[in-house]
Amino acid sequence: MGSFDFLTTLDLSTPLGLSAALAPELFLTGAALIVLLFVAWRHSTAADTRMAGWLTAFSLVLGLVVLVGMGVAGTRAEGIPQMMSVDQFRWAGGAVVLIAAIATVLLSIGYLEREGIVAPEYYVLIILAVIGMLCMVGAADLIVLFLGLEIMSVAIYVLAGYDRQSAFSAEAALKYFLIGAFGSAFLLYGIALVYGATGSTNLQIIGTQLAGAKLTTMAALGLALLLIGLLFKIAAAPFHMWAPDVYEGAPTPITTFMATGVKVAAFLALVRVLIQSFPEAAVTWSPPIGILAAVTMILGNLVALSQRSLKRMLAYSSVAHAGYVLVAVRPGTPYGVAAVWLYLGAYTLTSIVTFGVLQSLGRSGERDVTLDRIAGLAEERPWLAFAMTVGMLSLLGFPGTFGFMGKWWILSASVADGERMLPVVLVLTSVVSAGYYMPVIMSMYMRKSPGAGTYADARLGRAGATVVAVAVIAVLLLGFWPAPLINYADRVADSLHTIYTSQGR
Amino acid sequence: MTEFLAAIDFSGWALHALVVLPLVGALLIVALPARWARGLALGVTLVEALIGLGLWWVFDPSLGMQLRVSIPWIPAYGVNYAIGIDGLSVFLVMLSALLMPLCVLSGWNYIETRLQGYYALLLVLLAGMIGVFIALDLFVFYVFWELMLIPMYFLIGVWGGSNRLYAAIKFFIYTMAGSLLMLVAILAMVWHRWHAMGTISFAYDDLLAYAAIGALGPLKPWLFGAFFLAFAIKVPVFPFHTWLPDAHVEAPTAASVLLASVLLKMGTYGYLRFAIPFFPAEAFAALTQAVVLALAVIGIVYGALVALVQPDVKKLVAYSSVSHMGFVMLGIWAMTVQGIQGAIIVMLAHGISTGGLFFLIGMLYERRHTRDIAAFGGLARVMPAFATVLVIVSLSSIGVPGTNGFVGEFLVLIGSFTTQPLAAGIATTGVIFAAAYLLWAVQRVVFNKLDKPENQGLKDLSRREWAILLPLLAGILWLGLYPGPVLRRTEPAAQAIVDQVRRVMPRVVPPSDLRQN
Secondary structure, eight states, X not given: OGGGHHHHEEOTTSHHHHHHHTHHHHHHHHHHHHHHHHHHHSXXXXXXXXXXXXXXXXXXHHHHHHHHHHHHHTOEESSOOSSBOOSHHHHHHHHHHHHHHHHHHHHHHHHHHHHTOOOTHHHHHHHHHHXXXXXXXXXXXXXXXXXXXXXXXXHHHHHHTOOTTOHHHHHXXXXXXXXXXXXXXXXXXXXXXXXXXXSOOBHHHHHHHHTTSOOOHHHHHHHHHHHHHHHHHHTOTTSXXXXXXXXXXXXXXXXXXXXXXXXXXXXXXXXXXHHHHOOOGGGTTHHHHHHHHHHHHHHHHHHHHTOOBHHHHHHHHHHHHHHXXXXXXXXXXXXXHHHHHHHHHHHHHHHHHHHHHHHHHOSTTSTTOBSGGGTTHHHHOHHHHHHHHHHHHHHHTOTTSHHHHHHHHHHHHHHHTTOOHHHHHXXXXXXXXXXXXXXXXXXXXXXXXXXXXTTTTOOXXXXXXXXXXXXXXXXXXXXXXXXXXXXXXXXXXXXXXXXXXXXXX | OHHHHHHTTHHHHHHHHHHHHHHHHHHHHHHSOGGGHHHHXXXXXXXXXXXXXXXXXXXXGGGSSEEEEEEEEEGGGTEEXXXXXXXXXXXXXXXXXXXXXXXXXXXXXXXXXXXXXXXHHHHHHHHHHHHHHHBOBHHHHHHXXXXXXXXXXXXXXXXXXXXXHHHHXXXXXXXXXXXXXXXXXXXXXXXXXXXXXXXXXXXXXXXXXXXXXXXXXXXXXXXXXHHHHXXXXXXXOTTSOTHHHHHHHHSOHHHHHHIIIXXXXXXXXXIIIIIHHHOHHHHTSHHHHHHHHHHHHHHHHHHHHHHHTOSBHHHHHHHHXXXXXXXXXXXXXXXXXXXXXXXXXXXXXXXXXXXHHHHHHHHXXXXXXXXXXXXXXXXXXXXXXXXXXXXXXXXXXXXXXXXXXXXXXXXXXXXXXXXXXXXXXXXXXXXXXHHHHHHHHHHHHHSSOOXXXXXXXXXXXXXXXXXXXXXXXXXXXXXXXXXXXXXXXXXXHHHHHHHHHHHHOGGGSOGGGSOOO
């Protein structure tokens, strides 16, 4: 790269290097302020809200460009990072978060208009949540991780309750807030205990302190509480109780955002903390993660089987998918990390499709969309039905979709680590999941619609429809030709592992 | 012919064309207006059939695996789009390709709704079927294996009978349960090999070589179990057969035909290609062999007995499939060259005969909208041509000498008699039962009195229906009277499988089958 080396290998002791390292977050913070100013000035009509939405989408896309640029350039920093890591893992994770956020915003534009919600601050909150998520994904210090989590959570609490006319939305917000505060307390206590055990909150310094020795009781307790705090956000069993109600009550685009962005950020933060700070995986966190993965998969899939509302079914299925990802977290190997990232990407793209279609079918929160309410959709709206089918098959992990590649990677990572039981539990619960994904397809294609014109008003808006179409194409394309992404995933995983190995693990 | 095919470099592109052409055809059908769907589908499948037919001349039995191509797919993880054919797969590929135009014709007038979807799905199904038989990379194999589920699920669920929803989801979940466990087994082999050798490869040859050196150790019984289950559900081996009658009965004619003629063969093909060569010691351990033989024989007798009492003629044929596939299992697990060759011939013969029966039942159903045997009787008087064809196809399904069914079942029985006299002895009764249930059914449908007024105005075979049946009749007689060329082409493949097993388990192979060196 020659003269541009100062942009790819940052010197964090100079102001320029430091700002370059924080470029995506700084840029988005500026964007949030600009959008905030805009909505303070124009906030009374639907057109203002739409304008704020487009402004937000535009700045998120620019943010994505910055992130991808840093990823392509392979930007990294010298020495142990103090607060924010500068590595491929951060760029890759941030990109998934931003894709989720952009989709959420574009889906929201049509949704807010349809539901008659005029409140452009909505979009400012989304940008703020994204900043929090980026901090979580990049955090090199437990304090930054906690700050990121809080910035994200507070914004999402408000967003979950954004539909002020709906009691369910308010219930969702309150529930999420109370449980979230509870989870944050666990996390904070965990950080305090880990600090007590090691004298540091920096992930890599903790890692060098704890390497090669058995965990002290204090460190083990700290690890456990840290895990619980993050698993709350991930909605892994047994910390998932809030998820179905909150997912169901929140406005659907926000549900999409919670299932994708929040989950991605929490999972990637979890992976970074576990791998960088607790290197002796096998004797510390692998066994409990394995058990939780199994419980989450079994519980999520079995309960999803008995749901009538599609939105609630997708919420439980989201719990199940958290279980799948935990299977890939368990080995703690580069393969596992690559699988986590790939699967989160697959799940994000797929959720954009499924929740997007769901959003088009319902009214006032989509609580009433059941299997009967989508009967015969394929006859009237073949493309909506096709998109939903691709989404369902990808969630099921069917060949030809990105979801299959993701699941295949998780199985690979798990099997490669010598694990036997978890892969079997994973595939058996996947079979169970066919029991609730396939009926959706069945209802759309194989049953008669209640009457002509039933689905005439199923609308996504042009922006939303484009997002769903792009996501469908991406899911199919990456299902057939994942090779480039898989090569990249290996680089992502290596960037996380090389750091502490270079310090003589 | 051979020169002509060489001149157009047929062997270079034939296998690619067989997979790609239907997929392109499916896209075209969806993209173009619905009124062109039928014609387009027929055109594509006819070209496919021609290409499939060309394999007959290109295939050289002395070469083993041939027409091999390997294209990198996911290079970092050793996944290649690797394909090829040998004596085991070439006829299954040909069967799939040749049956397809007939299947398209079978729904020509009857399928009226969502034409584009129907024909596009048939073509995707064709690509999947051929892909399964030619895949030489386990990842590719798995992808094709699963990919077929979707078109079949839709064909049953959208164009099927009254209970189609239940049948479709049952078919889907049964098959998927087995195949996902197989996926875990495949991955376990691949990563085990990676730990030992440092490279990742899904290639059939690499995994076969790795399995042969015995490094998998205590994992082997589990891996074999996973493969066995996946294929057993597909075959279906008793007691995993319960999805089959439902799926067969509810499916539209073309789907029933493909299900019986091709999809069931994937299970037995899987045993011959993967499960047995990978794990000969597990497959032919004394207990496993006894259990599989017992299940095969139970399948033969049970399928036949249940078929005997079916009031629904389609269900009768469905259960007869369970019985016939039992013969294939018996032939494979007898582990003689004759037995395996017999198994391959039964696979082909059953494909032609049972496919033919399903076509004929479909023609009846289009006329009367019932499949109840009791609703017919005396059809020979109004439909003499139909009755004649039905009798011939039924006789071939029973295995009367001179028809294809005889050659296969006879080879299986003499092949298994040398090593497994008891099982072969019981299996023989299956042939007798087959005569009982089919002849009795034929008697009630086409003979007896023409006493139902609804049946008196039925039209005999149309030209389209003749076009479907004549190729099948030709296949029945040709395979029955002159099976030599087919046997010559399959023999090296059968011998190779026996050799593979003999190297590990000399006990199970009779001395007469040792290759003369």
